[in-house]
Amino acid sequence: MNTKQLASLMVLTALLPFALLTSSCGGGNTHTEAQNTQSEGGKMPVPVILDCDLGSSTDDLFAMMMLYDAHKKGKIDFKALMINRDGLDNLRIADIFNTYYGFPKLPIGKTHDAPKNPPVFIPYWKLAKPEEYKEMPTFKRTYTDEQLQQLPDAETLYRQILAKEPDTSVVIFSIGFPTNIAHLLESKADKISDLDGVALVAKKVKAMYIMGGDLSQTMPEPEYNLLQDPQNAMTLMQKWPSKIYFSPGDMGHKIDYTPENVIADQTKMHLEDSPICMTYKLFECNTGQRMWDACAIQQYLRPDLYQIHGPVKYTVDSQMILHEQPGTSHYMTYTNTAEQDTLILNHIRETAHGGLK
Numbered sequence: 001m002n003t004k005q006l007a008s009l010m011v012l013t014a015l016l017p018f019a020l021l022t023s024s025c026g027g028g029n030t031h032t033e034a035q036n037t038q039s040e041g042g043k044m045p046v047p048v049i050l051d052c053d054l055g056s057s058t059d060d061l062f063a064m065m066m067l068y069d070a071h072k073k074g075k076i077d078f079k080a081l082m083i084n085r086d087g088l089d090n091l092r093i094a095d096i097f098n099t100y101y102g103f104p105k106l107p108i109g110k111t112h113d114a115p116k117n118p119p120v121f122i123p124y125w126k127l128a129k130p131e132e133y134k135e136m137p138t139f140k141r142t143y144t145d146e147q148l149q150q151l152p153d154a155e156t157l158y159r160q161i162l163a164k165e166p167d168t169s170v171v172i173f174s175i176g177f178p179t180n181i182a183h184l185l186e187s188k189a190d191k192i193s194d195l196d197g198v199a200l201v202a203k204k205v206k207a208m209y210i211m212g213g214d215l216s217q218t219m220p221e222p223e224y225n226l227l228q229d230p231q232n233a234m235t236l237m238q239k240w241p242s243k244i245y246f247s248p249g250d251m252g253h254k255i256d257y258t259p260e261n262v263i264a265d266q267t268k269m270h271l272e273d274s275p276i277c278m279t280y281k282l283f284e285c286n287t288g289q290r291m292w293d294a295c296a297i298q299q300y301l302r303p304d305l306y307q308i309h310g311p312v313k314y315t316v317d318s319q320m321i322l323h324e325q326p327g328t329s330h331y332m333t334y335t336n337t338a339e340q341d342t343l344i345l346n347h348i349r350e351t352a353h354g355g356l357k
Helices: 018-024 061-072 090-102 124-129 144-151 153-163 179-186 197-204 230-239 259-268 275-282 292-301 338-351
Strands: 046-052 076-083 171-175 204-212 243-247 307-316 322-334
Touching: 018 197, 046 061, 046 153, 061 076, 061 179, 061 275, 061 292, 061 338, 076 090, 076 153, 090 124, 090 144, 090 153, 124 275, 153 179, 171 292, 171 322, 179 197, 179 230, 204 292, 230 307, 243 259, 243 292, 243 307, 259 275
Parallel strands: 046 076, 046 171, 171 204, 204 243, 243 322
Antiparallel strands: 307 322
């Protein structure tokens, strides 16, 4: 996730000249897995899992609200929320948002061996501690702290969900650190499934959508999310067996949902006391925050708003810089015009209510 582009090591990866992207895409291919897997004509909604690093930037929160809304509209079946940033406060935030938006029993998977002390740009985790920060409102929660601490590890919850779903059906959104995904890939056969992690993913997962990459022509820079956990990033990039759609940082950087507009939109929808609105009222969110993570969700929900470069293959070096090679399973999304960017922002604004509108 991404207010990431703000710190000195936060510039995302430079991959290709933009002109090359356009020509290699044949002028604007807009096909993604969404066109094959979204619920249509009575088909079952697509099972999806969100893996995010709650507790720092607000684009994770908008990604969650977009999935809440899509679930309520029957477009997806929101199966679980995996947290890849360590700490009880981040689990509390997940519980607050799930409860407020009508998903009190949405399964939550907690991380372990996560990156230590990653940057925090907007400390909205304080919403979960009104007893310590007296200016914070008290939001209803479903779980006690003791229950949150007993939540399953993310890789266990992944295995439980994947084992029960139809083959080649699940879509995973990874908009934070690669820790949980790598743990899943390295998991062994067990009583949940006689398949190891790689085989289970290959059998059950249709595609993964990752926030990461860069379309600019600048010098390559480390990819922020991967840089926080490089060993597990290498595992993900080397072992992931199905399709990956990358949502590049510089594309999301163009989508500026300003604090003023967030508060105005929430107020118009009579959600001025919602956790997202209170985040923008109580914390300094004019930090360069953009809708990076939300774009990773939206490229699945609204593929008509994007173009796609690929298929290719991306590898990652020891500096966490992505490199393109010939291949058949990786894609990079992008936009061509300011009009597209406006439509993208408008759609995010229209769904930033978690289905409560």
